Amino acid sequence: MIRFSLLVLIYTFAISSSSQTVQVRDTHTHQPLELVNIFSQSEQINTITNMKGQSDLQSFVNINDITFRLIGYETVTYSYNDLKNKGFKVLMEQIELSLDEVVVSATKWKQGRRETPAKISVLKPKEVNFLNPQTAADFIEMTGDVYIQKSQMGGGSPMIRGFATNRVLIAVDGVRMNNAIFRSGNIQNIISLDPFATNRAEVIFGPSSVIYGSDAIGGVMGFYSFDPIVSHEDKSILKANALTRYSSANNEKTGHFDFNLGFNKLASFTSISYSDYGDLKMGKNGPDEYLRPQYVERINNEDLIVNNNEPILQVPSAYNQLNLMQKFKYIPNEKWKFNYGFHYSSSSNIPRYDRLIMTDDDGKLLYGDWYYGPQQWLMNNINIKHSASNNFFDHLQIIAAHQYFEESRHNRKIHKENIKRRTEKVNAFSTNIDFEKQWKDGDKFFYGLEFIGNKVGSQGIEENLINNDTNPAASRYPDGSTWLSAAVYTSYLKHVNTKTNLQAGLRYNFVYLNADFDNSFYDFDFKDITINTGALTGSLGIIHTPSENWQLSSSLSTGFRAPNIDDVGKVFDSEPGAVVVPNPNLKPEYAINAEIGAAVVVVKKWKIDFAAYYTHLTNAMVRRDYQLNDHDSIMYDEEFSRVQAIQNAAKAFVYGIQAGIEYKWKSGLSASSRFNYQKGEEELDDGSFAPLRHAAPWFGTTHLSYEKNKVRVDLNAQYNGEVAYKNMPDSEIGKAYLYAKDANGNPYSPGWTTINFKAQYAFSQSTIVTAGVDNITDERYKTYSSGIAAPGRNYIVSLKLSL
Incomplete structure (x- = not known):
């Protein structure tokens, strides 16, 4: 009898003890929330949750004000009895408008x-x-x-x-x-x-x-891809989602399926997606220069120019793509967490539309074929996290990865029998070791090491489409080239006071490049290129929070780009009549950026943010005219082309602003708008400045939304400024066939606005239908520098089922 009573007492104590362990999760993802601060102001006690989202509440028994706080989430307060009635399970909701994300x-x-x-x-x-x-x-x-x-x-x-x-x-x-x-x-x-x-x-x-x-x-x-969800309990978790989608502008048919299987310490997440896209239709209202009146079709080994019965149909532009992902997570204890991820993506052939619409001086199409072969990407990576407070770190993270890239280019002039096929393969290995150390005053010290290695394979052949005979051709890059990088870096966050934080960082990066050239096709005056270079970069920033709803920031930061194999070793036609050749004398380009920013939340309804910046680039690697063996032009792919090379020949600058505003009503209505303006110029050989190629025109978006219960709707406008002929970079003027013509017949990029509508209805937690119309007014437009026109009026419908 005494032994039985003792067992009952032990069992009762075990139940009581376990009931004092709280579990904190995200309301929507149900992922455990780590580092949630749990405290009582009345009793002056606190604790935090571990990586499982758990914490012992034994010292909080019978307390009426137990507060749960985590950056980016709504703070909630319960009594101990409330938590007991909830089974010691707490769900926290992410804040919609906050400076604490x-x-x-x-x-x-x-x-x-x-x-x-x-x-x-x-x-x-x-x-x-x-x-x-x-x-x-x-x-x-x-x-x-x-x-x-x-x-x-x-x-x-x-x-x-x-x-x-x-x-x-x-x-x-x-x-x-x-x-x-x-x-x-x-x-x-x-x-x-x-x-x-x-x-x-x-x-x-x-x-x-x-x-x-x-x-x-x-x-x-x-x-950041989805992580597997571990149950952290005796029962397992099974979650699954299936989605199908159709879009009318390119006859898109997409299917997706994912499922999560989670146990106490082990979990798996699998994702599969497949999309098939037909030829893309542009809008009916816009510049006629974008229309596709003719295209080339090869029939019985002959190139025929076919009149397009539907000139708004961009033929050919269709392709398909498969994506796979598999991840595993293993958490043996509170100190260790292991993640393995596998990613795979492969496309079909992808027509290079901007080259297929090129014409000669007589307006005749230039190419019979120009397409990218299947674009393949594969990544295996392992992420190991370790938590253990000591003199050197509180948290350690190791990320080791291997990636494989494959891409190819296939091009042939119209009415020619031979097609050039150039294939590139890259094996990329990387390891990052990162540490975090935090002190009692809240200061944080981050530091790490990085090692990267790339091996490039590049082959070229010429194939006769009539008899399938092949001959060697010049490759795009030196086959067997290597690019290596090693770095050490650190960042320090100093809490100056309760309202001001200071962050400073420093990195030294060493880069090594080697490329051996095959002079069978080109008479280079060198056989190999070796570059040993380094770069020191830093950052310094201050964040001042005058009040809970205000944030002011300013920073100085530097960046660099070291020459890679593409800069140093490629041979390719950059534009009609020009060929880029290797340059063994490149150095890193270096940027310095100054920036100020501000953000404010007003009565939890308004959020306004603003940033202004100026970036100055020196030793900029740009394409300029060049000489190869004292010749300024050579034969390339049967065309006499002027010689160019990537050179440290310029400096450049960009300045601009980014601004946004959001407003939320209690009724479920919300509104937001974002606006971007940037202006960039680069130095030319004569010392003058010209527009920077990748400085986009001003652009923005405005949304008016409603969300309540099972319904969500959104009406939005996307808009984009004009790039007049006088503001066009020379490189873009040389591709006039991509652009509309102004009143003087010069190429320019027109501004545009689209109106779009989306609606979503949740029939249940497991069945959601989304539908919408993009580009309601059926505008015919291109985003700046684009070769293909954007979709015209596009009807979209999708169905998502969840288990």
Whole structure:
């Protein structure tokens, strides 16, 4: 009897003890929330949640004011009895209008907005589900602060503060996607990412080389894919989503499926997406120069020029794409967390539309074929996090990754039998080791190491389409080239007082490049190029919070871009009649940026933010006329072309403003608007200045929305300023076929406005229908520097089912 009573007592005590462990999760994602501050002002006690979102409340028994606070979430207060009635489970809601949002990209560790001077835009899953972007390029455009250029439908080249391509950086789950052949011309690697697998995206504006190294001059786009959800309980978790979508402008048919299986310490997340896009229709109202009156079709081994019965149909532009993602998470205890991620993306052939519409002086089409072969991207990465307070760090993170890239170019002049095929493959390896140390006064010290290695394979062949005979042809890059980078970096956050934070950072980066040239096709006066170079970058910023609703910031930051294989070693036709050749004498380009910003929230209804910046670029790597063996022109692909090369021949500057305003009514109505203006110029050989190629015209977006219960609707306008002929860069004037003509017959980029409408209805928690109409007025327009016209009136409908 005594033994039985003792067992009952032990069992009762165990139940009582377990009931005092609180579990805190996000209301929508149900992910555990770490570092939630739990405190009682009346009793002057506090604790925080661990990585499982759990904390022991034994010292809070019978207390009536237990407050839960986490940056970016609504603060909530309960009594101990309230928590007991809830089963010690707390759900926290993210704040809609706040200056306390959590960001990760600035230091690779979670921080509050009040701890970083950088301007950062954040996109969350809720916006992806509602706005339904077709590609990751369309997704990042939804920030309202990033401009997207498209040479073909299967593309999307982000422009940030006057910089683009290899002067902006893409990171996926903390791994840099930029590789040794990222070029200065428009790139479309961003479309390899799957919006349906993306949990959130952050855009850091301005130089961020202290944390991210080479290429982070204009900004950094950080994409974070969904993490597997661990149950942290005895029962397992099974969640699944299926989505299908149709868009009329390009006859899009998309299907997506994902599911999460979570156990106490182990979880898995699987995502599969497939999209098939037909030829894209442009709008009916706009410049006739954008129409597609004819196209080339190859029939019985002959190129025939076909009259287009529907000139608004951009033939050919169709392609398809498959995206796969598999992630595993393992949490053996509170100190260790292991994540493994596998990403794979592959497209079909993608027609290079901007080249296929090129004509000769007589107005006849130039190319019979010009397309990119399947764009493939594969990444394996492992992320290890360790929490252990000691003299050196509180948190440690190791990210090791391997990426494989494959792309190819296939082009043939009309009525020619031979097609040039050039294929590039890159194996990229990277390791980042990051540490975070926090002191009792709140100061934080971040430091880390980075190692990157790229190996480039490049082949060229010429194939006869009649008999399929092949012969070697010049490759785009030196085959077997290597690009290596090693860096050490640090950042310190100082809490000067309760209202002022100071952040400073420093990085030293070493870069090594080697390329061996095959002179079988070109008579270079060198056999190899070796570059050993380094760069020291820094940042200094101050964040002042006069009150809870105000934030002021200012910063100085530097960035650099080291020469890569594309800069040093490529041979390609940059434009009709011009060929770019290698230059062994390149050095890094260097940027310095000054910025001020302000943000305010008024009575929890209004939020206004503003940033002004100036960026100065020195040793700018630009394309200029050049000589090869004392010749200013050579034969390239059967055309006599003037010789050019990438050179440190210029300096450039960009200045501008970014501003936004949001308003929310209690009724569920909300309104927001974003506006961007930038002006950029680069120095020419004669010392004069000309417009910078990637400085976009002013652009913006305005939304009027309503959301209540099961309904959400949004009416928005997207708008874009004109680039007059006098403000066009010379490189764009040379591509007049892409542009409309002004009253004098000169190329220019017209301004435009589109009106768009989206609506969403949740029949239940598991069934959501979204529908909308983009470009309601059926405008015919192109975003600046684009080769393909944007979609005309576009009807979109999607159905999402959840389990």
